[in-house]
Amino acid sequence: MPAVEKPASSWLGRELLFVGALVFMHAAWSVYENVAVRKSLGLESAAVPIDMTIEAVVALLLIAGGLMLGSAPLREITWASEYRSRTIADVDARSSFATLNHRGPAIFGAA
Numbered sequence: 001m002p003a004v005e006k007p008a009s010s011w012l013g014r015e016l017l018f019v020g021a022l023v024f025m026h027a028a029w030s031v032y033e034n035v036a037v038r039k040s041l042g043l044e045s046a047a048v049p050i051d052m053t054i055e056a057v058v059a060l061l062l063i064a065g066g067l068m069l070g071s072a073p074l075r076e077i078t079w080a081s082e083y084r085s086r087t088i089a090d091v092d093a094r095s096s097f098a099t100l101n102h103r104g105p106a107i108f109g110a111a
Contacts, residue, residue, distance in 0.1 A: 013070025020062030027056040 030052050038045060075081070083091065 009069040013066045013068070015066070016062050017066030017070060020059050020064075020066055023055060023062060024059035027052055027059055030055070 031048055034049065034052065035045065
């Protein structure tokens with residue numbers, strides 16, 4: 001089986017995903033530390049600082065970019081593309097509709 005050549009965007013996508021995950025984990029740890037320090041000092045809980053919010057948003061953008069660059073190309077999802085790879089024998093081999101109205105008199109008696 002020949003090796004499949006991956007596009008250059010594949011490795012870039014993986015790298016962006018990895019960096020985005022690291023940045024997101026750092027943002028989560030920073031928020032946890034902020035809440036822990038505020039709680040230990042007896043301060044009221046306040047909104048998350050803006051720098052941590054920006055860090056989390058940047059991490060989400062990096063993760064989204066990594067997922068978009070690293071994903072496989074989209075495929076066509078029409079009936080024409082589905083039946084392009086099937087033969088007439090495959091299509092005709094499907095089961096047809098079953099007629100069940102002949103069982104009524106046998107089960108419930110003649111009306």
